Amino acid sequence: MSFKKLLMSLSFGLFMAAQSGAGQAATLEIPAIWNNDHANQVCPAACSSINESWNGHWWTTVPNEQSACSCSPNAEPEPAPAPSPDCTERLFCTFGVENWECEDSKGRTSFGDNYCKAADKLRNVACDQGEAFSFKALKCTKRPLPFE
Known part of the structure; x- marks a missing residue:
């Protein structure tokens, strides 16, 4: 895959992620993922680039060219306990x-x-x-x- 295609697919992936509603899983399109081990290597980093966490789901969108990682919003921090x-x-x-x-x-x-x-x-x-x-x-x- 050429650098231009890689850049376009990452841009499209970020666009798709931005389109997801708050609290919903985002789909981030990235270059081809070859297997589950490869997904475990690339999806966590791809999701963290949009401040989300990989939820373990991925799929192929264009065989041998492009795949998608499913990213979920990070958990909200626990609120501070109310004073007694x-x-x-x-x-x-x-x-x-x-x-x-x-x-x-x-x-x-x-x-x-x-x-x-x-x-x-x-x-x-x-x-x-x-x-x-x-x-x-x-x-x-x-x-x-x-x-x-």
């Missing part, structure tokens, strides 16, 4: 002079002059690291003030 509800909620407490210590399930501790401050510090650490978090899982203890 407690990562978006805040505690509302009255302020006072107290002495609280809270510990989460990973053994991290936090101190605050009220329950909310101590608990929120641990919530922020967990949520910043993408961990699930629940205020209910905290073990918080009110400690005596130094002057009590």
Whole structure:
């Protein structure tokens, strides 16, 4: 096959691929594929040239001259998990002079002059690291003030 024919068949193949609807398999016409082993060598690269993946199907379109690879859209990346509800909620407490210590399930501790401050510090650490978090899982203890 001449270079001009190869270039025309690849251009036509890209045109055919562009004509496929979103989410549908694209047909990419390429020079002749001789057997399944040859298809395993050329179709993955041909499909990746249009940012798709070869789905394992191929066929001859013009004997000894041209074949077609069937390409499928790449899978969409998994969406990031939604933050746990407690990562978006805040505690509302009255302020006072107290002495609280809270510990989460990973053994991290936090101190605050009220329950909310101590608990929120641990919530922020967990949520910043993408961990699930629940205020209910905290073990918080009110400690005596130094002057009590």
